[in-house]
Amino acid sequence: MINNKALAIILGGGQGSRLYPLTQERSKPAVPIAGKYRLVDIPISNCINADIKRMFVLTQFNSASLNRHIKDTYHFSFFSSAFVDVLAAEQTPHNKTWFQGTADAVRQSMHHFLRHDFQYFLILSGDQLYQMDYEHLIEEHEKNDAKISIATIPVSAKEATEFGILKSDDKNVITSFIEKPDASLLPDWTSDVSDDMKKEGRHYLASMGIYVFNRELLEELMQNPDTNDFGKEIIPQAIDKHKTMSYQYEGYWTDIGNIDSFFEANLGLTDDIPKFDLYDKKKRIYTRARMLPTTKVAGTALERTVIAEGCIISAAKIEKSVIGIRSRIGDESTVINTYMMGSDYYESLDEINNKRIPILMGIGERCFIKNAILDKNCRIGDDVRINGGKHLEEVETDTYMVKQGIVVIKKGATIPKGTII
Structure with missing residues (x-):
């Protein structure tokens, strides 16, 4: 040693x-x-x-x-x-x-x-x-x-x-x-x-x-x-x-x-065999130990997807994406080629049930998200369509930025219902 x-x-x-x-x-x-x-x-x-x-x-x-x-x-x-x-x-x-x-x-x-x-x-x-x-x-x-x-x-x-x-x-x-x-x-x-x-x-x-x-x-x-x-x-x-x-x-x-x-x-x-191996017990990657519940998935087709702890997912499809801690993805949403960083905290059932929060943290219902990075604590409203790619011009707004064809939603940003990027 x-x-x-x-x-x-x-x-x-x-x-x-x-x-x-x-x-x-x-x-x-x-x-x-x-x-x-x-x-x-x-x-x-x-x-x-x-x-x-x-x-x-x-x-x-x-x-x-x-x-x-x-x-x-x-x-x-x-x-x-x-x-x-x-x-x-x-x-x-x-x-x-x-x-x-x-x-x-x-x-x-x-x-x-x-x-x-x-x-x-x-x-x-x-x-x-x-x-x-x-x-x-x-x-x-x-x-x-x-x-x-x-x-x-x-x-x-x-x-x-x-x-x-x-x-x-x-x-x-x-x-x-x-x-x-x-x-x-x-x-x-x-x-x-x-x-x-x-x-x-x-x-x-x-x-x-x-x-x-x-x-x-x-x-x-x-x-x-x-x-x-x-x-x-x-x-x-x-x-x-x-x-x-x-x-x-x-x-x-x-x-x-x-x-x-x-x-x-x-x-x-x-990837099926990633070049960076998080599963090698001799080369462990350490991080903060969080006391999070297991991830819950309902009715979602998953293809080559990595999901962290504490997520609640009822999307229609997630493909080639990394879903971070405490992520929430709503019904009938599709997520492709996306890194969703997740959230720092959960919203309470009281806040959700009594509709005190207009747009919940995470991805709403019937959304389509492709070629994107969603930073921590983002709120994506229902029926939002984000379709990143080289066809997009580089641009920056208060809530997102398009860089090298990738749509980056900024930390804590709220994307209103029905938005198309």
């Missing part, structure tokens, strides 16, 4: 504008995923599975819901040194600015980290979906006597232009780095990858934004106030001076960078 050798730093990212409007009222790591989890549960769970139980989550935007989720979720033994702490950007006598990048976030928070006893910084992203064995990553780092290790994933030529691409030698030592290379440069940037990856046309090593640094080295690198970002400055400048290893990962990994990738990652969970 690597246990206390590593301290994990989970980078919460900036304003999360590419995931807007899901980040309108919450930070990126707090965005609900897979019907019952939050994005931040992924790196935290990977850490717990690797017996790394001291974690800091760095954020600076809308951190209240993230704080609440972590406080309500991750309780360790009173006699343990384990913790998950959220560090929001703070003004100090020495620094009066927001985080200027990933490295600057670590630099500004360094005084919190150095109070602890550890050998390695494990730097992680708070907005990726994957299941990695960090224990093996750090073991390889030690075995190779590396100063820095970077988790890399083989990608195709089409994907390579969107990533920082690394070139490594036959011993997996990284020799050069280029950020988002032009397609014309790619022939010079192929690396040695496995035969399986070659068959898939994945010849280039992309940085996953997952790093292991020796403690003393990162302390030294943080002395330069002009370096604000790991991918753009710290890593390229360090490669020639410090032994930097590539740790090749060939499992499922996706960067939840925009609405489209977020949508695809969630709907991918409905």
Whole structure:
């Protein structure tokens, strides 16, 4: 067990504008995923599975819901040194600015980290979906006597232009780095990858934004106030001076960078054999333990659908959709290719029976919903028709936004009866 050798730093990212409007009222790591989890549960769970139980989550935007989720979720033994702490950007006598990048976030928070006893910084992203064995990553780092290790994933030529691409030698030592290379440069940037990856046309090593640094080295690198970002400055400048290893990962990994990738990652969970396996008992994903009743379904045809706890469903049909906690879907409604995040609370029978609420939380009766994301606590009136797709122009209103053909209903929005989008 690597246990206390590593301290994990989970980078919460900036304003999360590419995931807007899901980040309108919450930070990126707090965005609900897979019907019952939050994005931040992924790196935290990977850490717990690797017996790394001291974690800091760095954020600076809308951190209240993230704080609440972590406080309500991750309780360790009173006699343990384990913790998950959220560090929001703070003004100090020495620094009066927001985080200027990933490295600057670590630099500004360094005084919190150095109070602890550890050998390695494990730097992680708070907005990726994957299941990695960090224990093996750090073991390889030690075995190779590396100063820095970077988790890399083989990608195709089409994907390579969107990533920082690394070139490594036959011993997996990284020799050069280029950020988002032009397609014309790619022939010079192929690396040695496995035969399986070659068959898939994945010849280039992309940085996953997952790093292991020796403690003393990162302390030294943080002395330069002009370096604000790991991918753009710290890593390229360090490669020639410090032994930097590539740790090749060939499992499922996706960067939840925009609405489209977020949508695809969630709907991918409905596949017969999902690439992201929530059912692997050795790689469990942890989240808040809720005391919710079982889900109740009446008269609904279900096809490739994932349903979380506490739902009340009497829809006609649900197909290739993820239905989140406490969701309610009314009679004769059809839901296709949709991620419904669910609700934070139930409305009482008294409120429902006495019609004190004009439009109930959830999806009403006789609705048709396709290619949509319904954020938490939405109210969709009866006979609403939402038909997302590339035919729709991008637009934003007070209650919804069309982005990359996906209709995103904003958190807490009410869509009146009979609305057509």
